[in-house]
Amino acid sequence: xxxxxxxxxxxxxxxxxxxxxxxxxxxxxxxxxxxxxxxxxxxxxxxxxxxxxxxxxxxxxxxxxxxxxxxxxxxxxxxxxxxxxxxxxxxxxxxxxxxxxxxxxxxxxxxxxxxxxxxxxxxxxxxxxxxxxxxxxxxxxxxxxxxxxxxxxxxxxxxxxxxxxxxxxxxxxxxxxxxxxxxxxxxxxxxxxxxxxxxxxxxxxxxxxxxxxxxxxxxxxxxxxxxxxxxxxxxxxxxxxxxxxxxxxxxxxxxxxxxxxxxxxxxxxxxxxxxxxxxxxxxxxxxxxxxxxxxxxxxxxxxxxxxxxxxxxxxxxxxxxxxxxxxxxxxxxxxxxxxxxxxxxxxxxxxxxxxxxxxxxxxxxxxxxxxxxxxxxxxxxxxxxxxxxxxxxxxxxxxxxxxxxxxxxxxxxxxxxxxxxxxx
Amino acid sequence: xxxxxxxxxxxxxxxxxxxxxxxxxxxxxxxxxxxxxxxxxxxxxxxxxxxxxxxxxxxxxxxxxxxxxxxxxxxxxxxxxxxxxxxxxxxxxxxxxxxxxxxxxxxxxxxxxxxxxxxxxxxxxxxxxxxxxxxxxxxxxxxxxxxxxxxxxxxxxxxxxxxxxxxxxxxxxxxxxxxxxxxxxxxxxxxxxxxxxxxxxxxxxxxxxxxxxxxxxx
Numbered sequence: 069x070x071x072x073x074x075x076x077x078x079x080x081x082x083x084x085x086x087x088x089x090x091x092x093x094x095x096x097x098x099x100x101x102x103x104x105x106x107x108x109x110x111x112x113x114x115x116x117x118x119x120x121x122x123x124x125x126x127x128x129x130x131x132x133x134x135x136x137x138x139x140x141x142x143x144x145x146x147x148x149x150x151x152x153x154x155x156x157x158x159x160x161x162x163x164x165x166x167x168x169x170x171x172x173x174x175x176x177x178x179x180x181x182x183x184x185x186x187x188x189x190x191x192x193x194x195x196x197x198x199x200x201x202x203x204x205x206x207x208x209x210x211x212x213x214x215x216x217x218x219x220x221x222x223x224x225x226x227x228x229x230x231x232x233x234x235x236x237x238x239x240x241x242x243x244x245x246x247x248x249x250x251x252x253x254x255x256x257x258x259x260x261x262x263x264x265x266x267x268x269x270x271x272x273x274x275x276x277x278x279x280x281x282x283x284x285x286x287x288x289x290x291x292x293x294x295x296x297x298x299x300x301x302x303x304x305x306x307x308x309x310x311x312x313x314x315x316x317x318x319x320x321x322x323x324x325x326x327x328x329x330x331x332x333x334x335x336x337x338x339x340x341x342x343x344x345x346x347x348x349x350x351x352x353x354x355x356x357x358x359x360x361x362x363x364x365x366x367x368x369x370x371x372x373x374x375x376x377x378x379x380x381x382x383x384x385x386x387x388x389x390x391x392x393x394x395x396x397x398x399x400x401x402x403x404x405x406x407x408x409x410x411x412x413x414x415x416x417x418x419x420x421x422x423x424x425x426x427x428x429x430x431x432x433x434x435x436x437x438x439x440x441x442x443x444x445x446x447x448x449x450x451x452x453x454x455x456x457x458x459x460x461x462x463x464x465x466x467x468x469x470x471x472x473x474x475x476x477x478x479x480x481x482x483x484x485x486x487x488x489x490x491x492x
Numbered sequence: 493x494x495x496x497x498x499x500x501x502x503x504x505x506x507x508x509x510x511x512x513x514x515x516x517x518x519x520x521x522x523x524x525x526x527x528x529x530x531x532x533x534x535x536x537x538x539x540x541x542x543x544x545x546x547x548x549x550x551x552x553x554x555x556x557x558x559x560x561x562x563x564x565x566x567x568x569x570x571x572x573x574x575x576x577x578x579x580x581x582x583x584x585x586x587x588x589x590x591x592x593x594x595x596x597x598x599x600x601x602x603x604x605x606x607x608x609x610x611x612x613x614x615x616x617x618x619x620x621x622x623x624x625x626x627x628x629x630x631x632x633x634x635x636x637x638x639x640x641x642x643x644x645x646x647x648x649x650x651x652x653x654x655x656x657x658x659x660x661x662x663x664x665x666x667x668x669x670x671x672x673x674x675x676x677x678x679x680x681x682x683x684x685x686x687x688x689x690x691x692x693x694x695x696x697x698x699x700x701x702x703x704x705x706x707x708x709x710x
Contacts, residue, residue: 346576349577355577360552360553
């Protein structure tokens with residue numbers, strides 16, 4: 069939501085918001101009343117489910133307010149303060165709702181909003197209404213015989229004339245007070261609607277604990293895969309190679325022909341072992357990523373695919389190795405998915421960097437319908453990126469196109485790469 | 493025949509020197525990093541250079557860059573690039589910098605000494621030596637509905653050999669057929685792919701590679 073500078077905001081818009089907040093304050097009291105009712109009914113258990121239902125409504129309601137208030141706050145919409153709810157059973161759901169401090173702060177806000185909040189939010193609308201009423205009074209005085217039709221007391225023509233400057237003053241007050249009133253309203257509401265520092269930190273800790281556990285799991289299974297590949301592949305080949313060489317050495321004198329055959333076998337074993345090692349290395353960390361960075365590696369991947377893939381990369385430097393590798397594998401996996409499932413005849417990759425984030429967009433003109441439901445490849449990518457505080461979003465309507473947008477917070481080093489310890 | 497070798501691992505460098513000297517090459521210089529490779533190439537002007545892609549000091553594609561740089565200064569300087577992995581991207585960069593006297597092979601190819609020495613000689617003579625891996629990747633990703641669908645299995649074999657940079661006689665020897673049969677197959681391939689026939693081995697490699705990669709991105 070674009071943030072507007074309130075002194076330059078159109079007064080019509082501010083008037084509309086003032087009216088909206090006034091109405092919302094009033095409807096909010098309904099929610100408060102329902103909560104109280106449910107609270108009383110809880111004495112006979114019946115109220116608890118109702119309490120949860122109303123709590124859900126309150127979340128939606130305050131959620132909308134958090135978004136709208138973003139218009140008047142320098143940091144945009146107010147972030148959501150809730151803990152993740154446990155929806156497994158009704159009992160758990162009730163207890164997780166009621167023990168969330170954010171719920172109680174929401175109730176406090178509803179109460180504050182119905183009183184102080186209502187007054188502040190209604191000031192601009194009231195001033196405007198009063199100004200309008202004054203002008204209307206003038207109008208009615210001239211054309212209607214009954215001056216009592218409006219709330220303003222009009223006793224003489226002079227009083228009627230004086231209504232004009234009164235309207236002007238009221239309108240001027242509206243003009244002057246509308247911006248500060250709405251800003252004050254937004255700031256006041258933020259006090260209770262925004263997460264406290266403790267809530268923010270505890271949400272962050274929960275997120276970090278989850279993503280760390282996932283990262284450790286993923287790493288452990290990756291290490292197991294590498295171990296298995298080496299054990300069944302290259303290691304076994306080297307054993308057979310050693311055997312062939314040993315036998316060849318033994319037979320060199322007695323049976324040169326067999327020795328020759330064994331040596332050929334040994335060479336073949338070596339070749340296969342190298343091929344397997346090469347595939348394994350590619351899966352761990354593609355050499356071209358070391359040699360050319362993300363830019364070159366994505367291009368090298370793209371040219372080797374049986375589909376035109378447009379690559380547009382604008383990175384003024386290189387991200388840290390782990391970030392680079394995570395980005396590469398995410399992009400490669402998405403493109404591989406595209407090849408397998410999308411029925412696309414072209415795809416594109418765009419990467420750039422700004423505001424401390426690297427943004428990667430992968431799209432295709434295929435049939436769409438991709439999902440990132442738990443357990444899917446895309447969900448795996450999302451979880452791996454979250455280990456770096458990265459995000460992934462997917463747009464893939466039936467009929468296409470599919471667009472995956474990923475963001476990774478990172479800083480870029482200077483363009484020239486620093487030496488690493490790896491050798492070819 | 494004078495050769496410059498660039499390889500940072502001492503074990504492999506010594507192996508290459510031994511292998512090439514045993515096959516009547518004279519090793520003019522054996523260097524271990526990018527900057528000294530460029531100097532050695534420009535000072536010694538060897539008949540051929542055998543270069544590892546990844547070299548110190550950056551351990552990135554230092555060797556490849558030095559080779560491309562040297563070929564810019566000495567057009568047609570024959571360079572055979574060796575690597576632990578092959579990338580089509582690198583093959584294209586090498587070829588696009590000027591066609592003749594270029595090779596790009598996996599290090600594994602050194603195992604077959606005879607073929608490896610052949611490749612070095614071919615590059616030195618201004619020919620081409622493309623790794624079968626690059627070619628098979630290009631052939632594998634061709635759509636089965638494309639023009640390659642009309643090509644017979646035998647012609648496909650010949651196409652692969654040709655794209656690696658082999659001459660008609662060498663293809664004939666490897667496939668156990670006559671040279672005449674090979675040139676018949678090649679004519680048929682060029683007709684089917686709608687390419688102008690070219691007697692020059694390295695130019696026809698370029699034509700085939702350009703065709704295959706253009707087809708891939710059609």
